[in-house]
Amino acid sequence: xxxxxxxxxxxxxxxxxxxxxxxxxxxxxxxxxxxxxxxxxxxxxxxxxxxxxxxxxxxxxxxxxxxxxxxxxxxxxxxxxxxxxxxxxxxxxxxxxxxxxxxxxxxxxxxxxxxxxxxxxxxxxxxxxxxxxxxxxxxxxxxxxxxxxxxxxxxxxxxxxxxxxxxxxxxxxxxxxxxxxxxxxxxxxxxxxxxxxxxxxxxxxxxxxxxxxxxxxxxxxxxxxxxxxxxxxxxxxxxxxxxxxxxxxxxxxxxxxxxxxxxxxxxxxxxxxxxxxxxxxxxxxxxxxxxxxxxxxxxxxxxxxxxxxxxxxxxxxxxxxxxxxxxxxxxxxxxxxxxxxxxxxxxxxxxxxxxxxxxxxxxxxxxxxxxxxxxxxxxxxxxxxxxxxxxxxxxxxxxxxxxxxx
Numbered sequence: 234x235x236x237x238x239x240x241x242x243x244x245x246x247x248x249x250x251x252x253x254x255x256x257x258x259x260x261x262x263x264x265x266x267x268x269x270x271x272x273x274x275x276x277x278x279x280x281x282x283x284x285x286x287x288x289x290x291x292x293x294x295x296x297x298x299x300x301x302x303x304x305x306x307x308x309x310x311x312x313x314x315x316x317x318x319x320x321x322x323x324x325x326x327x328x329x330x331x332x333x334x335x336x337x338x339x340x341x342x343x344x345x346x347x348x349x350x351x352x353x354x355x356x357x358x359x360x361x362x363x364x365x366x367x368x369x370x371x372x373x374x375x376x377x378x379x380x381x382x383x384x385x386x387x388x389x390x391x392x393x394x395x396x397x398x399x400x401x402x403x404x405x406x407x408x409x410x411x412x413x414x415x416x417x418x419x420x421x422x423x424x425x426x427x428x429x430x431x432x433x434x435x436x437x438x439x440x441x442x443x444x445x446x447x448x449x450x451x452x453x454x455x456x457x458x459x460x461x462x463x464x465x466x467x468x469x470x471x472x473x474x475x476x477x478x479x480x481x482x483x484x485x486x487x488x489x490x491x492x493x494x495x496x497x498x499x500x501x502x503x504x505x506x507x508x509x510x511x512x513x514x515x516x517x518x519x520x521x522x523x524x525x526x527x528x529x530x531x532x533x534x535x536x537x538x539x540x541x542x543x544x545x546x547x548x549x550x551x552x553x554x555x556x557x558x559x560x561x562x563x564x565x566x567x568x569x570x571x572x573x574x575x576x577x578x579x580x581x582x583x584x585x586x587x588x589x590x591x592x593x594x595x596x597x598x599x600x601x602x603x604x605x606x607x608x609x610x611x612x613x614x615x616x617x618x619x620x621x622x623x624x625x626x627x628x629x630x631x632x633x634x635x636x637x638x639x
Contacts, residue, residue: 234352234367238341240298249334251345252294252367253317253352254407254449259288259327262413262452264420266427268444274299275306276330279314280445283329289449290327292407293317293352295345296370296392300332301442303339316346320353331405331445333392334370361409365390368405371633374599376476380465385412385454387462389469393436393477404431406446406473413452414462422463423448430470433502434622435509436481437630446470478622479600483630485582486518488623489605495612500540501619507535508608509623518606519625521581523573525550525557525565532610547613552576554607580604 234251265284267277283289293313300306314328321328332340355363365375369392376391393404414422427446448466479487490508495501508514511531517524528550536543550558553576555569582600605622 234348234355236344236348238344240335240338240341242338247297249295249297249341249345249348250367251348251352252296252364253291253349253356254294254364254409255291255321255353255356256289256449256451258451259290259323260449260451261288262416262419262450263289263329263448264416264423265329265445265447266423267446268441270442270444272302272442274301274332274336274443275303275310276300276332277443277445278307279310279330280447283326286326288327289329290323291317291321292329292331292447292449293349294331294333294368294405294407295340296332296368297334298332298338298340299334299336299443300338300340301336303337306339309340309342312342313340313345313349316349317353320349329447331368331443331447333368333405333443336442361388361390364407368392368407371482372480374480376473376480378469378472378476380469382412382461382465383454383457385410385457387412387465387469389473391473391477393480404441404444404446404477406431406470408446408448408466408469409451410448410462410466411451411453412457412462413455414450414457414459418459419448419450422459422466426463426467426470429467430474431477433505433620434474434478435506436478436484436624437510437626475603475622478624479582479603481624481630482633483627484624485584485627485629486577486580486625487582487605488515488518488608488625490608490610490621490623491618492621493609493611493618494615495617495619496543496615498617498619500543501617502621503539504532504535504610505619505621506623507531508610509621512626515624515626518577519627521574521577523552523557523570523577525552525563525573528552528608529558529563543612544614545612547611549609549611549613551609552607577606580606 310330315325318325380387387410389408391406490505492501492505514527
């Protein structure tokens with residue numbers, strides 16, 4: 234349900250979409266993982282409380298306003314939950330709120346309450362696509378992933394394009410299943426799945442105040458194999474996580490970093506994120522310039538500051554399968570330079586366009602392919618590994634975020 238409103242903090246017209254996800258009946262089997270940002274939004278504060286409730290019946294999501302540290306923010310979210318509950322004949326504690334959008338603005342409570350009846354009246358048991366479309370902000374396209382298992386399914390939708398480095402973007406993810414998995418197991422599985430997927434991506438290294446991953450089971454299909462369920466859940470989350478990166482604000486290249494033979498899993502993941510978050514290297518990738526000195530710099534910077542005892546004498550790096558560093562020195566020549574440029578261009582989602590009226594626009598609605606800039610960093614000692622996804626840093630990203638509120 235989309236409606237017009239005027240933010241009290243910036244008196245100019247704006248549009249908000251309310252998205253309602255409701256179960257046929259409340260369930261005790263639900264889980265959620267929230268941001269670790271120390272200044273979370275009011276829906277996060279409430280969501281953590283909801284985890285102690287006996288059942289959950291619905292999720293209400295709004296975009297445009299994130300309701301973070303706004304005066305009366307918790308009370309505002311609770312009012313929305315109470316009215317949603319009244320319309321659905323539920324209890325306020327059975328409603329999970331989510332908000333995304335501008336940080337610092339308060340919710341237009343009266344306008345939202347006025348729009349809720351229409352949101353309820355449009356509930357259907359059909360396609361999840363309207364919900365996937367409703368939760369987006371700067372996303373170019375909705376994100377939906379599905380896995381079928383044992384007579385049931387797991388379906389997930391995600392919103393996220395900027396302010397993405399989940400540390401559990403602005404990232405909202407809702408995963409729904411009819412497969413019966415008890416509450417305790419469901420929560421343990423979601424935590425593991427999030428750590429293996431959403432916590433291994435970064436668009437811009439900024440952890441949102443509103444990150445939420447929720448998982449709800451209706452329990453209609455019994456007898457599911459728990460190991461198979463967790464594997465399918467992790468696959469859905471991994472696919473959604475890559476979709477978020479591929480849809481990152483201004484992202485023209487997805488960068489996949491595999492760190493191998495590291496002393497610890499923590500170092501492997503941290504080093505992967507250090508690479509995909511390195512501004513100068515991200516800019517080089519955006520320009521299809523294999524300036525691999527920036528890659529080596531980023532690795533040395535992270536290890537020197539965070540893990541100085543790490544031995545890098547056996548470090549071997551490849552870009553697009555081409556060896557670029559080994560035995561402590563670069564392994565470069567003109568033929569490799571040509572091949573590296575070709576790899577970057579093949580991974581490009583779209584070519585940079587000159588701005589029109591000062592605004593960059595991405596000339597795509599859906600990604601034309603799923604190729605990545607492929608980097609392997611082999612530390613040469615240890616058994617731990619990690620795969621991290623990130624994106625380049627483009628003119629489009631700067632333009633999008635310079636004018637985000639206007």
